[in-house]
Amino acid sequence: MTDFSRRNFFKTASLPLGLTGLATAASAAPAPAPAASVTADTNALRWLDGSAPELMLGATLGLPWPRGQHKKNQEFNAVDAQGRPLPLQTWPLAWWPDGSLKWTAHALPAGVDASVAPSIRPGKGATIVGAKVTVREEKDFIEVDTGVIRAKLPRSGAQLVHSVERDGREILRAATLIAQTDDKPDAENGPVTQTRFDSRISKLTIEQTGPVRAVIKVDGQHRSSAGREWLPFAVRLYFYAGAESLRVMHSFIFDGDDQKDFLRGIGLRFDVPLRDALYDRHVRFAGESGGLWAEGVRNLTGLRRDPGAAVREAQLAGRATPPLAQWGKQVRDLHHRIPAWGDYSLTQLNADGFQIKKRTKAGHGWIPAAFGKRAPGTGYIGGATGGVAFGLRDFWQRHPTQLDIRNAIGEAAEVTVWMHSPEAPAMDLRFYHDGLGQETHEQELEGLEMTYEDYEKGFGTPVGIARSSEITLWALAATPTRERLVQMAAAVQTPPQLAASPQRYLQAGVFGKLWSLPDRSTPARQKIEDKLDFLFGFYAKEVEQRHWYGFWDYGDIRHTYDSDRHEWRYDVGGFAWDNSELSPDLWLWYAYLRSGRADIFRFAEAMVRHTSEVDIYHAGRFQGLGTRHNVQHWGCSAKQARISTAAYRRFYYYLTADERIGDVMREVLSADTKMDEVDPVRKIAGRVDKGPWPARIGFGTDWGSVVANVLTEWERTGDVRWRNKLLRGMKGIAAMPHGFFTGSGGYEPSGPNEGAFHNVSGDKLSASHLSAVFGAVEMMAELVELIDEPAFKQAWLQYCELYNAPREQQVKALGAPHGGGTVLSVGHSRLSAYAAKHKQDKALAQRAWREFWADDPRGHKTLKTTRIAGPLALNPVDEAPWISTNDTAQWGLAAIQNLALIGDQLTD
Known part of the structure; x- marks a missing residue:
């Protein structure tokens, strides 16, 4: 088994972060999972990655509670492994319909003993002794004090942080955002003009004030010297009690x-x-496998004359050197003749190579200093009287990135943490082709027929997409030891995360009760579990061997494979990037919940960061909608709520209390107001008209996505408005002539009757193989538990039972076949299982298992890969040509949910 602790991270740093245990073979053994004993203490937490963090920077997590167990004003406390009280800050994340707590968030301070994960339980919290976070408001600024560092945050101007002090000494100052743009992608068509932009703050918001954790949000835009404002940003600054560091969550929108x-x-x-x-100033850059590039601004080693062993040893260790009087005389008298190096850069322009270079100062040549493969993205500049360590998460995975230190020979060094390197080619976000002559609707349909690309002129725009990045800054009293800086780099790349046990999540009854704990007690169960492990292992390895990395790309996976080229169809219309198509996000999160595996969590975490930012529009014409799969993440003209739905993000939000994901889920609340302007089926012939209503939306991919958005807002706020909106939709569908098999209805997205459906189809039957595969199954399972509407539940059970039913059963129940066909029948076996469970129908359960096992009638889907090497591929790869992301996601969800719903009916 692979150890996923931060101690061992750098031993495997050449592999994708969090996926190291699966990168050597697709069938490798799964990462260790926490024990699932029914006698386990469900209050006990665990460190996700398997061992306690070597640096405790403060930690936040979300915890679920069974319905009715705790009232909304319940207090909680934390104790360590010895039962000693720990400081704890608690706030609610979600409520059950009866007003009881469903999810709570908890924060622990920096510096507490984390050798064993603590327990969080109900009860009055202990009085906090020791360092506390305090927030002081003034007219022009906010001051935050962690007990170790004090930060001054202006309310306006360019600076996000005016200063950070420690022990009365300024360690960091004048933190601003910076952006640079070119007016051309390259110099082929004439000289390139570059413009610089700096941050301008428009709003400063205190979101939390302590005592354990404080959060300050900074909103603004970038502005040029000529006055142009664009690139809106939202930056959150996180402070923990007792911390010498602060976390920066940076998000920007391309507009x-x-x-x-x-x-x-x-x-x-x-x-x-x-x-x-x-000679007492030190520069550090973290490297691979626990390595460190460490030098002095004026190096005292390797000289013709020796300053003395004690001097050399002190400088190499990052300590102040002995007094000059103790140096060798020649070095003492002539050390000013040693070059001092003022400027340094570490550039990671691709996933497999970084360079460190330095120069004495501007106007002089750069000297190559060192090279490596994958830098963890952490550096340091300072000396014996203080300095700053800085790190950017996913540094090599989101290349091109860069760390700059300038003027280290002056009174203040300038540091830039580049989330996108200025030494790389400029971002070119233009659509990738000229339309290929597609000027009419008929021509667009021809393109769709040929390459599966849903093209429409002007729709493949990046305006409104976003990206978020995580930066950590340490204000240090002195240069850290080499070992400590390596620990800092590990904490940046894999932030310590507390988690509950899978049993805890299961017992709380959250996320629809559609999953169970892994069980290999019978041959049939073993076969399913083996394939679940194989499929995740395969994709984990694909990230590495196909290099699914890069600023805009990291976190996504490909859609369909091209076995002729031995390559995923990265350049073929709608077969390229997946963009959440058929819910791989859900597959990963349910796989994590039931197993507790760190590698699955980290994979899903990277995906949610990508899909919630790059695949969704946060501004502009399509705000609130996402983009269907394409060669470019924003390229498809199908702008749909099925991609932006909160169904894919709420897991991460509740498990981590991440505010940025909370923002995104709130942004998409208005997605249903866009569904007439950007009708997802506007190109389909014979579609039902909306009638006199504001919009026409389908009951599956459309309304199922709206349910996720609205339900999440309801449970986050308790506002009855959102419950009523859901209830109107439920009643409307139940009143349709054929329930869900009516297919769609006239819809009121807003106003006094918001959420209401109206029949615009008459007695027409309609079903689609896509309706249930974008989170509808999962959200309906929660909806029928949270809102008691018998007619709606009956309509949903009818859909679940009849979708995969034999033709004669469909005709008997509906008067005619529903028209959904047999595509994705294996994935729909979980609908049959759901109906069987709720109706206690053993015969239907057996039918569901037959549907599930029909996945591979010819026995081609063996859990093996084939090695392709030599001239058949650029690099040797291990392929499984039968795998597609659509099938993987839906098979994985069916496997997990069938085991939970009708596992007792599984025979060998």
Whole structure:
């Protein structure tokens, strides 16, 4: 088994983060999972990655509670492994319909003993002794004090952080955002003009005030010297009691002209005051496998004359050197003749190579200093009297990235953490083809027929997409030891995360009761579990061997394979990036919930960061909608709520209390107001008209996505408005002539009757193989538990039972076949299982298992890969040509849910 602890992270740093145990073979053994004993203490937590963090920077997690167990004003406390009380800050995340707590968030401070994960339980919290976070408001600024560092945050201007002090000494100052754009993608068509933009704050919001955790949100835009404002940003600053660090969550939206605005560098810049002599100033960059590049600004080693062993040893260790009087005389008298190096850069322009270079100062040549493969993205500049360590998460995975230190020979060094390197080619977000002559609707349908690309002129726009990045800054009293800086780099790349046991999530009854704990007690169960492990292992390895990395791409996976080219169809219309098509996000999150595996969590975490940012529009014409799969993440003209739905994000939000994901889920609340303007089936012949109503939406991919958005808002706020909106939709569907098999209805997205459906189809039957595969199954399972509406539940059970039913059964119940066909019948076996469970119908349960086992009638889907090497492929790859992401996601969900619903009916 692979150890996924931060201690061992750098031993395997050349592999995808969090996936190291699966990158050597697709059939490798799964990562260790927590024990699932029924006698386990469900209050006990665990460190997700298997061992306690070497640096406790503060931690936040979400915990579920069974319905009715705790009232909304319930207090909680935390104790360590010895039963000693720990400081704890608690706030609600969601409520059950009866007003009891469903999810709570909890924060623990920095510096507490984390050798064994603590327990969180109901009860009055202990009085907090020791360091606390305090927030002080003034007219022009906010001051946050962790007990170790004090940060001053202006309410306006360019600076996100005016200063960070420690022990009365300024360690960091003048933190701003910076962006650079070119007016052309390259110099082929004439000289390129570059424009610089700095941050301008429009709003400063205190979201939490302590005592364990404080959160300050900064909103604004980037502005040029000529006054142009664009690239809106939202930055959250996180402070934990007792911490010498602060976490920066940076999000920006691209809202420019993709024909003119070629972003070439976006980063966070700040100054670090330097007080030490040049030979007592230290520069550090973390490398692979626990390595560290460490030098002095004025190096005292390797000279023709020796300053003395004690001097050399101190500088290498990052300590102040002995007094000059103790140096070798020649070095003492002539050390000013040693070059001092003021500027440094670490650039990671691709996933497999980084370079460190340095120069004495501007106007002089750069000297190559070191090379490596994958940098963890952490550096340091400072000396014996203080300095700053800085790190960017997913540094090599989201290349091109860069760390810059400038003017380390001056009174203050300038540091820039580049989330997109200015040394890389400028971002070119233009649509990838010229339309291929598709000017009419008929021509667009021809393109769809040929390449599966849903093209429409002007729809493949990046305006409104976003990206978020995580940065950690440490204000240090002195240069850290080499070992400590390596620990910091590990904490940046894999932030310590507390989690509950799978049993805890299961017993709380959250997420629809559609999953169970892994069980290999029979041959049939063993076969299913083996395939679940194989499929995840396969995709984990594909990320690495296919290099699914890059600023806009990391976190997504491909849609369909091309066995002739031995390559995924990265350049073929709608077969390229997956963009949540058929719910791989849900497959991963349910796989994590039931197993507790860190590798699955980290994979799903990278996916939710990507899909919630890049695949969704956060501004502009399509705000609130997502984009169907395409060669470019934003390229498809099908802008749909089925991609932006909160169904894919709520897992991560509740497990981690992540505010950014909370923002995104609230953004998509208005997605249903866009469904007439950007009708997802506007190109389909014979579609039902909306009648006199504001919009026409389908009951599956459309309304199922709306349910996820509205239900999540209801449970987050308890506002009855959202329950009523759901209830109107439920009543409307139940009143349709054929319930869900009516297919769609006239819809009121807003107003006094918001959420209501109206019949615009008459007695027409309609079903689609896509209706239930974008979270509808999972959301309906929750909906019928949370809102008691018998007619709606009956309509849903009818749909579940009849979708895969034999033709004669459909005719008997509906008067005619429903028209949904047999596509994705294996994935729909979980609908049959759901109906069987609720109706206690053993015969239907057996039918569901027959549908499930029909996945591979010819026995082609063996749990093996084939090695392709030599001239058949650019690099050797292990392929399984039968795998597609659509089938994998739906088979995985069916396997997990069938085991939970009708596992007692599974025979060998």
